[in-house]
Amino acid sequence: MLKVRDLVTHYGSSQALFGVNLDVGTGEVATLLGRNGMGKTTTINSIMGIIAASSGSISFDDVQLVGRASFKIANLGLGLVPEGRQIFPNLSLRENLVATASNHLNAANPWTIERVFEMFPELEQRRTSMGNLLSGGEQQMLAIGRALMTNPKLLLLDEATEGLAPLIRQKIWAAISMIREEGLSILVVDKNLKDLLKIADRNHIIERGKIVWNGSSDELRKDRDALHRYLGV
Numbered sequence: 001m002l003k004v005r006d007l008v009t010h011y012g013s014s015q016a017l018f019g020v021n022l023d024v025g026t027g028e029v030a031t032l033l034g035r036n037g038m039g040k041t042t043t044i045n046s047i048m049g050i051i052a053a054s055s056g057s058i059s060f061d062d063v064q065l066v067g068r069a070s071f072k073i074a075n076l077g078l079g080l081v082p083e084g085r086q087i088f089p090n091l092s093l094r095e096n097l098v099a100t101a102s103n104h105l106n107a108a109n110p111w112t113i114e115r116v117f118e119m120f121p122e123l124e125q126r127r128t129s130m131g132n133l134l135s136g137g138e139q140q141m142l143a144i145g146r147a148l149m150t151n152p153k154l155l156l157l158d159e160a161t162e163g164l165a166p167l168i169r170q171k172i173w174a175a176i177s178m179i180r181e182e183g184l185s186i187l188v189v190d191k192n193l194k195d196l197l198k199i200a201d202r203n204h205i206i207e208r209g210k211i212v213w214n215g216s217s218d219e220l221r222k223d224r225d226a227l228h229r230y231l232g233v
């Protein structure tokens with residue numbers, strides 16, 4: 001479904017990605033792992049067209065994404081849960097959910113506010129609260145709900161459990177598993193390796209802007225050398 005080849009991205013004159021290769025198959029959960037500052041967010045943002053790629057190719061259902069505007073990429077069915085959540089602070093929870101909602105691809109069973117509240121019941125009683133008054137966990141659930149309301153075919157999650165209490169983290173993982181059961185394809189960046197490997201079909205490790213390892217969760221669990229060398233565990 002998503003095929004990234006030889007992706008190179010710069011910030012001004014400083015090169016951040018040095019030829020990233022990454023795949024997400026239909027209905028798969030793929031991961032992008034790596035230590036701080038290795039290029040995970042840069043890869044995600046390059047896929048979404050938020051940062052312009054310098055060279056390489058990103059194809060999504062055989063459509064080339066490089067060179068396309070970000071909103072056009074979103075309309076093709078890519079939904080982002082961005083690093084740091086980026087909830088609209090001066091909109092209510094409900095307004096955050098509907099502000100970017102759409103069903104461009106005419107999904108048969110589209111996401112609605114009701115379905116988001118079913119998945120995250122704690123959001124319902126906070127529906128009129130302003131974005132900036134929500135807790136970190138509520139903001140993260142909202143960010144996931146907001147992305148789902150664009151009815152994507154591929155969901156990209158950048159550090160969706162970062163800085164959250166264990167109980168809330170478990171709720172987020174349960175939701176991601178549920179979303180996966182619905183057949184959505186997912187690319188996830190996260191540092192909670194144990195939880196991640198339970199749901200991942202395919203893993204990529206990035207080191208200084210390059211993918212240095214890829215394989216299944218079983219292969220990664222057994223590859224102690226890669227775990228130690230690239231992830232420090």
Ligand SMILES: Nc1ncnc2c1ncn2[C@@H]1O[C@H](COP(=O)(O)OP(=O)(O)OP(=O)(O)O)[C@@H](O)[C@H]1O
Binds near residue numbers: 014035036041043
């Ligand atoms: N806006 C920017 N301007 C210049 N350099 C940047 C910018 N954003 C990131 N970089 C650099 O690009 C490299 C990759 O950063 P990136 O944010 O993609 O890493 P990351 O793997 O997501 O890290 P983290 O785990 O901390 O989120 C780093 O060296 C970083 O300093």
Ligand SMILES: [Mg+2]
Binds near residue numbers: 040042083
């Ligand atoms: Mg990051």
